[in-house]
Amino acid sequence: MGARADMARFDRAALGASLRAAREARGLSVGELSEREGIEERDLAEWERGDALPSAARLIGLAAALETDLGALVGRDGAARLDEIAxxxxxxxxxxxxxxxxxxxxxxxxxxxxxxxxxxxxxxxxxxxxxxxxxxxxxxxxxxxxxxxxxxxxxxxxxxxxxxxxxxxxxxxxxxxxxxxxxxxxxxxxxxxxxxx
Structure with missing residues (x-):
């Protein structure tokens, strides 16, 4: 329950934009990334639009899959908070x-x-x-x-x-x-x- 509350403090729109930019930089479609990571395409699309937030562990996994620094997705403070949540x-x-x-x-x-x-x-x-x-x-x-x-x-x-x-x-x-x-x-x-x- 504490992990969910901590995730709720992230800016959904900014995180979604960062996630979309990282995916596009790797040349992956929403479908390709969702299949590769075993997540629903609809969920990934919601995260990128800022309609919802992924779990901390899922976000850490996505950063690794996109070969991007977690800090680039959520900022330095956000990365430290995600490590604590994980x-x-x-x-x-x-x-x-x-x-x-x-x-x-x-x-x-x-x-x-x-x-x-x-x-x-x-x-x-x-x-x-x-x-x-x-x-x-x-x-x-x-x-x-x-x-x-x-x-x-x-x-x-x-x-x-x-x-x-x-x-x-x-x-x-x-x-x-x-x-x-x-x-x-x-x-x-x-x-x-x-x-x-």
Whole structure:
């Protein structure tokens, strides 16, 4: 929420004009840049018209894609503020992942307890965990989207160094797919438990 408030202080019209000038200087159309960066063409057009503002992470990514200094787009003070906003976003994403990781430990503990006490019902604990983890998962996905993160390696580089993801990365590693599968199986197990109860 603080990052959004900080972005709102930027002059939309001036930022849009700078963004358009940088894009045109690189000889790119709105469509080419939006395809290259994985953003909606309509969003980029709105940013350039000054109708809306991109997220801090997206703006930093656009400056890198346009091979222009961030200060040229938003001024020196604006660039410093964007760095602070991006650092805040990284901290929030780290905290969200840490909370989700604790959820995985709880799932493991519940599975061990269920194995040791097969007659007991752990449905309430699973539902509570689902209620807590669902909003955290959505928040993590939104933060990843805002930062332009599409790969497991991109997320890692962003969290560790604030690095912009490389375009040639694979969507997910095998481990990433396995973790998604475990989450889906757990969710299916809870759903089936609800239907059977």
């Amino acid at each position: 650092a805040e976003s990284r901290r929030e994403l780290k905290a969200t992942y840490a909370a989700l990781s604790l959820g995985w430990l709880v799932v493991l503990a519940l599975e061990v307890a269920r194995t040791l006490a097969p007659g007991s019902s752990f449905l309430a604990a699973y539902l509570a965990l689902l209620v807590v983890s669902a909003p955290l998962s959505v928040r993590a996905l939104l933060l990843e989207r805002d930062a332009g993160l599409r790969t497991a390696r991109g997320v890692t580089d962003y969290l560790e160094r604030g690095a912009r993801p490389a375009d040639e990365e694979r969507a997910l590693s095998v481990v990433g797919y396995l973790l998604q599968a475990v989450a889906l199986v757990t969710l299916l197990e809870v759903a089936l438990g609800l239907l059977g109860a």
